[in-house]
Amino acid sequence: MQSTTSATSSDTRTVPSFCRNCTAYCPIMVTVENGRAVKVAGDFEAPAYDGYTCPKGRDIPAQHNHPQRPLHCLARKANGQLAPMPSDTLLDEVARRIQEITRRHGPRSVAVYYGTGNVTNPVGSAMARAWLNALGSDLIFSAMAIDKPAANISLAMHGHWHAGARSFESCEAWMIVGANPVIAKSNGAPMNNPGQRLKEAVERGMKLIVIDPRRTETARRATHHLQAKPGEDATLLAGIVHIIIAEGLYDSAFVQANAEGFDALAAAVAPYTPEHVAARAGIAVEQLLDAARSFGRARRSGVICATGASFSPHNNLTFYLSLCLNTLCGGWAAEGEDAPYPNVLLPAFQPRAQPYAPFPVFAKGTMPATGFRESASGMPTAALPDEILKGGDKGIKALICLSGNPILSWPDQRKTEAALKSLELLVVMDLHMTATAKLAHYFVPAPHQLETAASTSRVESLKYVGAARGFTIPWAQYTAKVVERPAGSDLLEDASFFYRLGQRMGLKLTLSNTFGYRGHIENPSATFPLDMTREPSNEEFVEMTCAGSRIPLAEVQKYPHGHVFENVAMKVAGREASCTARLQLADPMMIAELAQVRREAPPELQAHQTHLLISRRINQVMNSVGHHVAEPADKSGYTPAHLHSADFKPLGLAPGDVAMVRSRHGAIQVKLQADDSLRPGVISVIHGFGGLLQDAAKNPGRSVTQLVDMDEADSISGIPRMSAIPVAIEAMAGTA
Numbered sequence: 001m002q003s004t005t006s007a008t009s010s011d012t013r014t015v016p017s018f019c020r021n022c023t024a025y026c027p028i029m030v031t032v033e034n035g036r037a038v039k040v041a042g043d044f045e046a047p048a049y050d051g052y053t054c055p056k057g058r059d060i061p062a063q064h065n066h067p068q069r070p071l072h073c074l075a076r077k078a079n080g081q082l083a084p085m086p087s088d089t090l091l092d093e094v095a096r097r098i099q100e101i102t103r104r105h106g107p108r109s110v111a112v113y114y115g116t117g118n119v120t121n122p123v124g125s126a127m128a129r130a131w132l133n134a135l136g137s138d139l140i141f142s143a144m145a146i147d148k149p150a151a152n153i154s155l156a157m158h159g160h161w162h163a164g165a166r167s168f169e170s171c172e173a174w175m176i177v178g179a180n181p182v183i184a185k186s187n188g189a190p191m192n193n194p195g196q197r198l199k200e201a202v203e204r205g206m207k208l209i210v211i212d213p214r215r216t217e218t219a220r221r222a223t224h225h226l227q228a229k230p231g232e233d234a235t236l237l238a239g240i241v242h243i244i245i246a247e248g249l250y251d252s253a254f255v256q257a258n259a260e261g262f263d264a265l266a267a268a269v270a271p272y273t274p275e276h277v278a279a280r281a282g283i284a285v286e287q288l289l290d291a292a293r294s295f296g297r298a299r300r301s302g303v304i305c306a307t308g309a310s311f312s313p314h315n316n317l318t319f320y321l322s323l324c325l326n327t328l329c330g331g332w333a334a335e336g337e338d339a340p341y342p343n344v345l346l347p348a349f350q351p352r353a354q355p356y357a358p359f360p361v362f363a364k365g366t367m368p369a370t371g372f373r374e375s376a377s378g379m380p381t382a383a384l385p386d387e388i389l390k391g392g393d394k395g396i397k398a399l400i401c402l403s404g405n406p407i408l409s410w411p412d413q414r415k416t417e418a419a420l421k422s423l424e425l426l427v428v429m430d431l432h433m434t435a436t437a438k439l440a441h442y443f444v445p446a447p448h449q450l451e452t453a454a455s456t457s458r459v460e461s462l463k464y465v466g467a468a469r470g471f472t473i474p475w476a477q478y479t480a481k482v483v484e485r486p487a488g489s490d491l492l493e494d495a496s497f498f499y500r501l502g503q504r505m506g507l508k509l510t511l512s513n514t515f516g517y518r519g520h521i522e523n524p525s526a527t528f529p530l531d532m533t534r535e536p537s538n539e540e541f542v543e544m545t546c547a548g549s550r551i552p553l554a555e556v557q558k559y560p561h562g563h564v565f566e567n568v569a570m571k572v573a574g575r576e577a578s579c580t581a582r583l584q585l586a587d588p589m590m591i592a593e594l595a596q597v598r599r600e601a602p603p604e605l606q607a608h609q610t611h612l613l614i615s616r617r618i619n620q621v622m623n624s625v626g627h628h629v630a631e632p633a634d635k636s637g638y639t640p641a642h643l644h645s646a647d648f649k650p651l652g653l654a655p656g657d658v659a660m661v662r663s664r665h666g667a668i669q670v671k672l673q674a675d676d677s678l679r680p681g682v683i684s685v686i687h688g689f690g691g692l693l694q695d696a697a698k699n700p701g702r703s704v705t706q707l708v709d710m711d712e713a714d715s716i717s718g719i720p721r722m723s724a725i726p727v728a729i730e731a732m733a734g735t736a
């Protein structure tokens with residue numbers, strides 16, 4: 001094994017690791033002084049990332065060493081206050097209370113929610129599932145259902161491709177719908193320094209088409225930017241499919257050999273003429289034709305949709321049409337080509353140029369109060385507040401929440417707050433006292449990332465969430481823990497919490513190495529019945545998640561800076577003689593929705609409404625994470641909102657004003673800033689700001705989720721409209 005550290009003085013060392021704040025997993029060098037992490041910088045010795053990091057990665061030491069970091073478990077006392085409790089006592093009490101609740105209401109009164117923090121420590125959610133299964137409840141909810149549920153729902157309807165979508169690197173044209181990978185990293189382009197990768201691709205001749213109402217950091221690198229109205233992506237993609245079919249720019253041999261439903265799709269998009277589509281989306285016809293032709297003429301191309309498209313109406317249709325574009329225009333890896341997703345820490349397989357058949361959109365689970373169902377994207381997270389509040393005897397009474405912050409991420413904050421307060425038991429596991437944690441009956445602090453081991457297998461498995469995500473280079477890295485936990489702390493890893501709870505409840509846990517969600521996985525998941533008399537160590541859990549990997553974990557461990565395993569490179573094989581699967585271009589639900597969207601009148605702004613509100617992410621923070629250590633551009637604490645400078649005057653407002661943004665559901669105060677990269681008529685508000693409503697007087701920040709209305713939820717996934725929301729913008733008393 002190569003040396004993992006370099007000593008620069010007797011008590012200072014620099015240790016290679018990788019950042020787990022987001023799915024880019026950038027390799028980093030951590031400077032450790034007297035056992036404390038003091039600095040994080042990019043790792044220039046690591047392959048493929050050019051030493052890239054962002055402010056969130058560099059803030060890791062500030063998060064670890066934050067003076068208010070909770071180091072002990074907390075329990076709510078009779079006086080309503082949270083007070084320290086040893087973890088063993090906490091586990092005893094939680095086990096007893098869950099047993100008591102399930103005795104009265106059955107196992108389906110207990111649910112788990114895990115959020116995006118699962119990227120930091122994926123074993124936690126796998127153990128949560130193992131524990132819940134052993135308890136007899138199927139109620140495991142994740143952030144995926146309020147992120148991009150359409151990604152897997154559209155794959156269920158369309159089918160997938162065994163060898164996967166073509167890699168970004170191999171494509172001549174690439175379309176990004178509602179994503180800003182230069183800032184958000186995880187969608188739309190390679191995750192290893194996406195700004196640089198996009199620039200290089202355009203320099204070598206790639207046609208880069210970006211559909212976004214804002215001229216984002218990504219759109220600035222595009223060859224075609226369609227700065228369309230928000231909420232019109234389904235219409236836009238239907239228009240692009242229309243042009244490609246009308247002008248014969250599709251690969252008819254591929255379609256004939258691998259797909260069905262072409263004629264029905266062609267008929268359904270026929271009314272989406274360029275003139276209709278351009279008028280609806282508010283762009284020039286020529287621009288639309290140009291973008292569609294550039295895309296259609298490329299021999300190898302890819303489309304990726306992300307949150308902008310997912311939060312807007314008709315998101316399943318948008319994602320479905322993006323898969324149809326892949327099928328029409330050479331988006332899937334062909335026989336003899338380099339395999340785009342060569343598993344390294346996932347099990348080996350021989351990629352084939354053949355379809356996976358579509359599979360049912362709905363699974364078994366149904367929610368009693370709202371009727372929302374489990375779908376290919378998992379359980380309907382956005383339905384949870386109503387399920388808790390209205391479920392009655394059959395409802396959810398206990399929730400364990402790990403690595404998520406529902407108060408600032410679920411729709412309709414007011415309702416979420418009421419729901420969480422009404423629970424008999426709320427356990428929150430997090431790194432710090434989030435808005436959600438403040439409502440917990442029990443709070444469990446988890447170790448920070450540098451205090452645990454990890455491998456890159458979690459981000460490899462992103463390829464099972466939608467098409468064209470995850471690594472297309474055979475890169476892998478392992479990191480041992482870099483620092484010890486703070487002296488005297490009583491932290492519990494997420495996985496340990498569920499193991500020990502299971503032990504106390506007499507449950508036998510089986511860990512399953514589940515990647516993604518149902519269907520379209522090359523190898524069956526590995527399962528590990530756990531010995532309930534000996535708790536696996538953090539390192540052993542990480543080993544289990546890499547079981548059966550193509551490259552043994554021990555081999556990856558030989559390269560502390562990570563390694564590109566060129567030797568796993570392989571070619572895509574031909575179709576198996578036994579394969580009869582076909583890709584579906586005309587799913588009946590989607591064909592019906594195409595007709596419906598074409599009939600719909602353009603959204604009308606009601607009285608006083610002037611703008612459509614869209615989402616936005618910034619480089620300094622990750623959702624609600626990191627606000628306490630980030631260096632904000634504006635230190636006032638208000639939630640920032642952006643408008644085109646021409647939009648201020650008609651509203652009687654000026655940059656720097658605090659204004660009220662009102663949807664039909666709620667209203668929040670924001671601080672306005674001018675941003676001419678926005679399309680006029682659009683206001684973008686950053687998600688993740690704010691705190692509990694009861695603390696509003698202490699914190700001027702407000703959560704944009706207060707404007708989100710569950711009455712407008714998608715009927716398949718339950719995701720509500722979180723973008724293209726009609727709003728009024730009003731001066732606040734005393735500010736105009």
Ligand SMILES: Nc1nc2c(c(=O)[nH]1)N[C@H]1C(S)=C(S)[C@@H](COP(=O)(O)OP(=O)(O)OC[C@H]3O[C@@H](n4cnc5c(=O)[nH]c(N)nc54)[C@H](O)[C@@H]3O)O[C@H]1N2
Nearest residue numbers: 115116117120121147403404405409429430446623624687
């Ligand atoms: N209106 C509106 N709503 C939205 C969005 C939007 O843009 N607008 N975005 C949506 C999207 S895409 C998402 S993904 C969700 C995000 O929803 P959530 O995942 O619920 O919210 P986050 O703010 O990402 O919270 C992640 C939490 O995980 C914690 N954490 C990090 N690592 C660990 C760990 O190892 N263990 C434990 N126990 N905790 C850890 C962090 O401290 C943080 O509190 O919100 C969705 N909701």
Ligand SMILES: Nc1nc2c(c(=O)[nH]1)N[C@H]1C(S)=C(S)[C@@H](COP(=O)(O)OP(=O)(O)OC[C@H]3O[C@@H](n4cnc5c(=O)[nH]c(N)nc54)[C@H](O)[C@@H]3O)O[C@H]1N2
Nearest residue numbers: 178179180184211230231306307308312617618619622623
């Ligand atoms: N720095 C940073 N990185 C992050 C996060 C973060 O908070 N900060 N969050 C992480 C999470 S949980 C996720 S899910 C990913 C999200 O990653 P992305 O999906 O790339 O998120 P955004 O950067 O908000 O980009 C969404 C884009 O959609 C545009 N948009 C809004 N509405 C519409 C619409 O109706 N149609 C179209 N075509 N575009 C629209 C917005 O202008 C915006 O530029 O980022 C992850 N990475």
Ligand code: SF4
Nearest residue numbers: 019022025026054057
């Ligand atoms: S982009 Fe930033 S937050 Fe994401 S892994 Fe890299 S350094 Fe960490």
Ligand SMILES: [Mo]
Nearest residue numbers: 116143146147
């Ligand atoms: Mo997300």
